[in-house]
Amino acid sequence: MFATAARNFVEEVDHGGWLIPVSSLNDTVNLLSVVVKRKRFWIWQRPKYLPTDFHLNDILTGDTPIQPVSIETDFIKYDGTYGENMKGSVNANVFDHSSFNVEGKDSSKLQSSFGSLKKEELDVQKLLRDSKNRLLDMSHGLVQQTMEKHRQVFGIVKERIVTTQPCSVIEEVQQGGNCGGRLSFCGGKSPKVSLKENGSLRKDSDVTMEIPIHTTIAYALIELEIKHDGRFELCLLSDTKGGFEVDGPASNQLLGASRAPMSPSESSHLKEELEQLGEHFQVLSALPATTRASLLQHITKVMENKEAVSSLQQVLEQMCQGKRPVLEEVTATESHKKSIQAVLDLLEQCGQTESAQANQSTAVLAALHLITSAIDEMTHECYAVFWMCCSFTGLQTLKKLVHCVSENGELPLSSSGLATPTEDVYEKTEHLFASCQVSLKRDGDTVKTEIHQQPGHRPLVLCIAIKGLASLDQSD
Structure with a gap:
């Protein structure tokens, strides 16, 4: 806090x-x-x-x-x-015999x-x-x-x-959820059996710290x-x-003297940096689809709270240094700790599969550390908009915009396979890139990008976060 x-x-x-x-x-x-x-x-x-x-x-x-x-x-x-306000829901129907829905809402102040x-x-x-x-x-x-x-x-x-x-310093957290389901079995001579289950969970916390x-x-x-x-x-x-x-x-x-940072003030510099990091994105893309989906799910859960992202980043950094992290010392809610542990379990599985190449677990660890470090470096404003854009705009769309920023600065929507964004979606995306010193301008069917003068590392950090999560999001 x-x-x-x-x-x-x-x-x-x-x-x-x-x-x-x-x-x-x-x-x-x-x-x-x-x-x-x-x-x-x-x-x-x-x-x-x-x-x-x-x-x-x-x-x-x-x-x-x-x-x-x-x-x-x-x-x-x-x-x-x-x-911060996070809200989501999942509904599923299977062969018309069963249905399942989950709703969740988290808010913090x-x-x-x-x-x-x-x-x-x-x-x-x-x-x-x-x-x-x-x-x-x-x-x-x-x-x-x-x-x-x-x-x-x-x-x-x-x-x-x-x-x-x-x-x-006062922190107020509200977590709530509803879960419902129906499972039915029908047979020629058997009576119809229906099982219904509904439940809800709510957890509130209010902590005041006197300074x-x-x-x-x-x-x-x-x-x-x-x-x-x-x-x-x-x-x-x-x-x-x-x-x-x-x-x-x-x-x-x-x-210990730190050299001047390679500030990506031009798209060519940004492109060079991303190409040097490309092998990390390829490592994630090569993972089995189920592993990628699970990693994305748990990382997204951790991203509900920026400090939880910092905790995950610190755990991965300790592992990169050959240290064994102690999860009990991590500053995060129990829900986020479970997601962090799930990420660590998936990392361990990457090194245990028979088809795993040598040091695959180490390579995945480095890639995940790269992504979480980039997300952790975002300003509060950028992070909040990034979360919304990942949900509403889609990671693959953001990835194409990253390619646009680092290449020629223009993205024709008609030939990119992207639908013309609504005004609300475009404003959120424009705000996201503007928070990282990159301007988006729509000219008819084309989106044009331009990196501002002396942007520091903010464009690079955003591009790493987008490309990293998009590598987990892509389908086979």
Whole structure:
């Protein structure tokens, strides 16, 4: 709850900026706190930030501590409400002798009442003067353990957003369903036997979390560029990345320094990225139809809640790293945990079938991790529209639009086999692509696409999510 509220707050007030949402109330985040930034598996994924229990002074040599000077200013007053509504039904008739129907409806609302917030900022000019000629203790355990993992970087907290009054986060969840069925048997001399079964289930939850005063909601970092002898520099510009210098022949290289992302500002760049990932989509397409259908069903169930998608992504990431996930530690409802477990069971089956090729289970795992990582990277706005478009527009239709975006930018509806979309469907699809910096324009029978300037990784993330789910959705 709190992590979701903090993430929504940052998306609203500083999307694409410096602020990092706090992921746990247990995190201790003060000015000059040391935070480890860990690069993720895919280059377009946002880094993970791991606050430590250490202050910059704890890892410096010498006995003179740096005394930070902070500047406090009023930030904003924030109250946000986010809601999701999912509704679906299935009806089936078999040989006129039996029928079955299922209806389900889920709704959730998250209300974050943070009230008046203030911003605390370091006097960076003073920090520069005080840290000049200071050295890090390279024998310190935190430094040693971070340096051993080449994808990790040190940062220190230079700014934080804190509450000024007791506040609350409220989550309301309503889950309901109805199930009905009729099964009849008729024989020449036998009487007709009819079995009817009807049932309903409803589950409501209402959780309120009281947030104390002086709680950090979000923070910003200054990364450190660290030399092998302990000298360090503060990375003051957003395009300057930190890291550890290699001690040896490659002394000019920095471990953990992240290269500039390959921003798909043109369709050719996007096409190149998708082609490099094509083998993952092919792995999913080659699965048996029943396996694909089951995977899509359970992933779609998990997608009812964005945080459940994050939980599934984290479980798959642990498995990619050779770790055994503990499902009891996953933050999700029991219903979503069952779907996550079902995905894991299907992964295990992929490696047990007699016809399975070597490492097939590993390949499917990597492909599913790719898809869930892309969905998890979506903004709240994009995710909500993506869910609706998957239901109303259809994955195969979205897949053809992805091909249009990455190719020549035009899709004639008459020759594509697609029916002319209704105004409502077109507006939803247009909104989806616009949320990822891609414009759709309808010109008669043709849909034209164009990628905006400096879109970041958003078009790529959307295209991966669509192509991945469409690979599970296709029929033999």
